[in-house]
Amino acid sequence: MQKNTPPRSTIRLTRRGKLVLVVTGAVVAGTAVAVPLWMIRSGEIARPASLVIPEGWRASQIYAAVDKTLALPAGSTKKSLAKAHLKLPKDAEGNPEGYLFPATYPVPEKATPESLLTTMARTADKKFNGAPTAAGAQRNAMNVYQAVTVASIVQAEAASKDDMGKVARVIFNRLERGMPLQMDSTINYALNRATLKTSSNDTKLNSPYNSYQRMGLPPTPIDNPGEDAMRAVISPTPGDWLYFVTVKPGDTRFTADFAEHQRNVAEFNAGQKKASPSK
Numbered sequence: 625m626q627k628n629t630p631p632r633s634t635i636r637l638t639r640r641g642k643l644v645l646v647v648t649g650a651v652v653a654g655t656a657v658a659v660p661l662w663m664i665r666s667g668e669i670a671r672p673a674s675l676v677i678p679e680g681w682r683a684s685q686i687y688a689a690v691d692k693t694l695a696l697p698a699g700s701t702k703k704s705l706a707k708a709h710l711k712l713p714k715d716a717e718g719n720p721e722g723y724l725f726p727a728t729y730p731v732p733e734k735a736t737p738e739s740l741l742t743t744m745a746r747t748a749d750k751k752f753n754g755a756p757t758a759a760g761a762q763r764n765a766m767n768v769y770q771a772v773t774v775a776s777i778v779q780a781e782a783a784s785k786d787d788m789g790k791v792a793r794v795i796f797n798r799l800e801r802g803m804p805l806q807m808d809s810t811i812n813y814a815l816n817r818a819t820l821k822t823s824s825n826d827t828k829l830n831s832p833y834n835s836y837q838r839m840g841l842p843p844t845p846i847d848n849p850g851e852d853a854m855r856a857v858i859s860p861t862p863g864d865w866l867y868f869v870t871v872k873p874g875d876t877r878f879t880a881d882f883a884e885h886q887r888n889v890a891e892f893n894a895g896q897k898k899a900s901p902s903k
Contacts, residue, residue, distance in 0.1 A: 680779045722847070757771065780812075782856075789859070789861030804839055863880075866880050
């Protein structure tokens with residue numbers, strides 16, 4: 625940790641989190657994207673013709689959506705991973721997080737959890753292992769799996785598509801300076817939650833996904849990023865930023881100055897208190 629790095633207990637890099645809402649029984653992180661409505665045939669309920677996987681969904685959310693789409697008991701899709709034999713990078717060690725590509729997938733009549741997961745993983749392999757992505761990862765001194773991990777953080781942290789390149793730059797600047805990432809999204813992943821509030825106790829969590837206590841990247845991606853997030857990682861916006869906070873919707877502030885960041889966070893905190901007055 626460099627001397628100009630603020631104490632971990634003093635301030636968090638970002639106080640953002642992804643709001644969660646429920647759509648047709650599946651949890652959607654930050655975006656209201658619905659799984660297609662059940663089709664009615666001859667008075668009977670049939671499975672949907674397609675399955676929509678939004679950008680930023682975690683693997684656990686995708687498993688639940690597949691279970692619901694195929695009318696299977698909860699947990700069936702996760703249990704099917706061993707039989708799916710997904711094409712994943714060696715670094716993934718069998719964990720498909722980050723490689724279940726967000727898209728709209730057809731659901732054939734004979735679809736199974738293994739077939740749907742295989743299609744998602746194959747799509748990710750095609751998207752991520754092309755020459756532009758590999759070259760972009762190399763430019764930033766990392767392999768493709770690490771680039772997907774960064775993209776997953778960008779997907780979780782950026783308030784908008786326009787912010788993604790700047791968030792990616794903050795991550796790279798911090799890694800280059802030997803600073804902890806201090807991303808609330810990685811703690812949210814470890815705790816399987818989505819929240820705007822991260823406490824001091826949360827930052828002391830004993831987890832490899834605690835980017836306040838652990839240096840470098842988390843061991844795996846923390847969600848399944850889309851193409852915009854990957855583009856931001858392979859071509860991050862130029863800048864010297866080390867901090868950012870979304871003060872209010874549409875107002876994310878990036879800075880290299882810690883004192884300025886403190887003022888931005890104070891404004892964010894004041895807005896949160898005003899929005900949620902104590903009873």
